[in-house]
Amino acid sequence: MPFIIFILLFFLLLFIRYFKLNGKDSPTTAAPRENHSAGxxxxxxxxxxxxxxxxxxxxxxxxxxxxxxxxxxxxxxxxxxxxxxxxxxxxxxxxxxxxxxxxxxxxxxxxxxxxxxxxxxxxxxxxxxxxxxxxxxxxxxxxxxxxxxxxxxxxxxxxxxxxxxxxxxxxxxxxxxxxxxxxxxxxxxxxxxxxxxxxxxxxxxxxxxxxxxxxxxxxxFLGDKPAALIGLAEKGYVTFKITAKGESGHSSMPPAAGTVIATLARGITRIGDRRHPSLLTPQIRGMLEGFVPWVSLPLGLVFANIWFFNPLIRLIFSGSRSTDSLIRTTQAVTVVQGGEQENIIPGEAGCLVNHRILPGNTIESIKKRYMRKLKGLNLTMEDAGNWPSNNPIEPEKGxxxxxxxxxxxxxxxxxxxxxxxxxxxxxxxxxxxxxxxxxxxxxxxxxxxxxxxxxxxxxxxxxxxxxxxxxxxxxxxxxxxx
The missing domain is CATH 3.40.630.10 (Zn peptidases)
Structure with a gap:
C-alpha cells in the first residue's frame, strides 16, 4: 500500500507541474496587417x-x-x-x-x-x-x-x-x-x-x-506552429592549436616512438575519445518548458518535469547533431598540418581544435581537461589566436x-x-x-x-x-x- 501511495503522489506531482506550465493562451493565426513596406x-x-x-x-x-x-x-x-x-x-x-x-x-x-x-x-x-x-x-x-x-x-x-x-x-x-x-x-x-x-x-x-x-x-512535435527562438545566451568560442615537435630526417630511419605526426594523432585520438559532458542550461530548460502547452500530453509531462526527466532529455538530444550541440561544449578538429614530402620525416605537426563553449564551461576548464588527456605526450597547446576567444555569455540572473x-x-x-x-x-x-x-x-x-x-x-x-x-x-x- 505505501508503494501505491508513493506512485500516486509521484504522478500527481508530475501533473501539478504540467498544469502549472500549461495555463497559457494558444498562439493565434496571423491577423491582417497594415502594409508599411511600400518601397x-x-x-x-x-x-x-x-x-x-x-x-x-x-x-x-x-x-x-x-x-x-x-x-x-x-x-x-x-x-x-x-x-x-x-x-x-x-x-x-x-x-x-x-x-x-x-x-x-x-x-x-x-x-x-x-x-x-x-x-x-x-x-x-x-x-x-x-x-x-x-x-x-x-x-x-x-x-x-x-x-x-x-x-x-x-x-x-x-x-x-x-x-x-x-x-x-x-x-x-x-x-x-x-x-x-x-x-x-x-x-x-x-x-x-x-x-x-x-x-x-x-x-x-x-x-x-x-x-x-x-x-x-x-x-x-510542435506540428505547424512556428517557434520564435529568442537567444538569451551565447556559446563561447576558442580554437586551440596543438603541436608536436621532434627531429626531422630521412624517412628510412624513423624514431622508435614514431614521427611527430603519429604523436599528434595519438593526441587527437585522446581528446576525441569522449564528448564533453552534457548539460541542460537555463535557456534550454526555459525553451522546453515554454513548449509545454503546445505539445502532446506525454511530451508535455516530460518537458514540464525536467527535474525528473533530465537524463532522458539529454539522451534524446544527444542523438542529433543539431540538438546535441545545444547541451554540450562541442569540439571539432578542423585543420591538420604536417609533412611536405613522402620521404622526409617532418620536425613539426599541428592541428586546430575549434570549440563552442556551453554555459557552465570555460576556456580554462577545457584547457585543464586537455592537459589531463594529453599527459605523457610531447605536445604543446595554445590559443590559435586566429579569432577572438571568449567564454559563454549569459544574462544577469533574473x-x-x-x-x-x-x-x-x-x-x-x-x-x-x-x-x-x-x-x-x-x-x-x-x-x-x-x-x-x-x-x-x-x-x-x-x-x-x-x-x-x-x-x-x-x-x-x-x-x-x-x-x-x-x-x-x-x-x-x-x-x-x-
Whole structure:
C-alpha cells in the first residue's frame, strides 16, 4: 500500500507541474496587417547589390564598397539622417542615436552588420539568381545578405524612417550600431564601437542582435506552429592549436616512438575519445518548458518535469547533431598540418581544435581537461589566436525584460509563433557589448525553414516579401512599446 501511495503522489506531482506550465493562451493565426513596406523591398535590394564581402585575407576587402554602403543609407533613409545623430568613425562602423522623450531612462541598443560572406559557387551548387543582383521575382528577394543580415539593418532604418514621417519619438533613447566586419570577427567594427560606448559610460536596458529566428517545420512535435527562438545566451568560442615537435630526417630511419605526426594523432585520438559532458542550461530548460502547452500530453509531462526527466532529455538530444550541440561544449578538429614530402620525416605537426563553449564551461576548464588527456605526450597547446576567444555569455540572473519586450512585439506581428528562450550556437558581434547590459537578446524576426537556414553562408539565400513586411511590423511594434 505505501508503494501505491508513493506512485500516486509521484504522478500527481508530475501533473501539478504540467498544469502549472500549461495555463497559457494558444498562439493565434496571423491577423491582417497594415502594409508599411511600400518601397522597402527595393531599398533592401539596393543594399544587397553592394557586395560588401568580408574576406579572411583582408587584402581582398574593398573598403570602398563599405563606404558606398554607408553613403547609400543616407540616400535611402533621408529622415533618419535629418533627425538622428550619426557617427561614422571609419568604413567598419556606423552609429545612430535617436534621442527619446525620457533620456533619463536606460537606452536600448540595436546591432546589425552590413558585411557578408563571399558568394562563390560551391562545387555543383549554383545560385539560381545572381547573388548580388538583388533580384525581386515572384514575391521573393534574392541575394547574399537577405538573411544574414542586411535585412535586420534595413528593418531598423526603415522603421525609424516611417515613424519619423508620422511624427513619432521613442520614449527611451535608441542607438543603432552597425559593423562592417562581423563575418571575420568584428574586431575593426563592433569591438571598436563597443569600446566607444564603454568610454562614454553608457549602460543599456537591452541590446538586441541577430541570433535566433522563427523556426517553421523544424520541430516536429510542435506540428505547424512556428517557434520564435529568442537567444538569451551565447556559446563561447576558442580554437586551440596543438603541436608536436621532434627531429626531422630521412624517412628510412624513423624514431622508435614514431614521427611527430603519429604523436599528434595519438593526441587527437585522446581528446576525441569522449564528448564533453552534457548539460541542460537555463535557456534550454526555459525553451522546453515554454513548449509545454503546445505539445502532446506525454511530451508535455516530460518537458514540464525536467527535474525528473533530465537524463532522458539529454539522451534524446544527444542523438542529433543539431540538438546535441545545444547541451554540450562541442569540439571539432578542423585543420591538420604536417609533412611536405613522402620521404622526409617532418620536425613539426599541428592541428586546430575549434570549440563552442556551453554555459557552465570555460576556456580554462577545457584547457585543464586537455592537459589531463594529453599527459605523457610531447605536445604543446595554445590559443590559435586566429579569432577572438571568449567564454559563454549569459544574462544577469533574473533579467528577462528584453525577452518580454520581444515576446510582446511578436504577439502583434507573429501571433501564431510560440516564443521561447534559446541558446545561440554561433558567435555574434554582441559578445563585445556584454559589459554594457544585463541582457543581450539575439533574434531576427524572419520565419525560416531548414532550407532557408542552409542558404545562410550557402547558395540561393533569399527572403520572401511577406517575411519583410512582417519583420517591419515587429520592429514597429517593438519601437512603440519601448
Amino acid at each position: 522597402f523591398p527595393e531599398k533592401l535590394s539596393t543594399l544587397i547589390q553592394i557586395p560588401t564581402v568580408s574576406w579572411t585575407d583582408q587584402d581582398k576587402v574593398d573598403t570602398n564598397l563599405l563606404v558606398k554602403f554607408q553613403d547609400e543609407l543616407v540616400r535611402l533613409f533621408p529622415l533618419v539622417h535629418k533627425h538622428l545623430e550619426r557617427e561614422v568613425p571609419d568604413p567598419y562602423g556606423i552609429v545612430y542615436q535617436w534621442t527619446g522623450t525620457h533620456p533619463e531612462e536606460e537606452p536600448i541598443l540595436f546591432l546589425a552588420h552590413y558585411d557578408v560572406v563571399p558568394a562563390e559557387e560551391q562545387g555543383d551548387e549554383n545560385w539560381q539568381k545572381s547573388p548580388f543582383g538583388g533580384i525581386i521575382e515572384k514575391e521573393i528577394l534574392w541575394g547574399r545578405g537577405t538573411l544574414d543580415i542586411k535585412s535586420q539593418l534595413a528593418f531598423l532604418m526603415e522603421t525609424a524612417e516611417t515613424l519619423l514621417q508620422e511624427g513619432f519619438s521613442p520614449r527611451r533613447t535608441l542607438y543603432f550600431a552597425f559593423g562592417g566586419d562581423e563575418e571575420i570577427s568584428g574586431a575593426r567594427g563592433a569591438q571598436k564601437l563597443a569600446m566607444k560606448f564603454k568610454e562614454r559610460g553608457l549602460r543599456f536596458a537591452m541590446i538586441m542582435d541577430e541570433g535566433g529566428v522563427i523556426a517553421r517545420n523544424m520541430l516536429s 533579467e528577462n525584460r528584453g525577452f518580454n519586450w520581444i515576446r510582446e512585439a511578436l504577439q502583434e506581428s507573429h501571433p501564431e509563433a510560440v516564443a521561447v528562450p534559446f541558446l545561440v550556437n554561433g558567435s555574434t558581434d554582441s559578445k563585445y557589448y556584454k559589459d554594457l547590459t544585463g541582457q543581450i537578446v539575439r533574434f531576427t524576426p524572419l520565419i525560416l525553414n531548414q532550407e532557408d537556414i542552409n542558404s545562410i553562408h550557402g547558395v540561393n539565400e533569399k527572403v520572401s516579401l511577406e517575411n519583410l513586411e512582417r519583420g517591419l511590423q515587429f520592429y514597429r511594434s517593438l519601437f512603440v512599446k519601448l
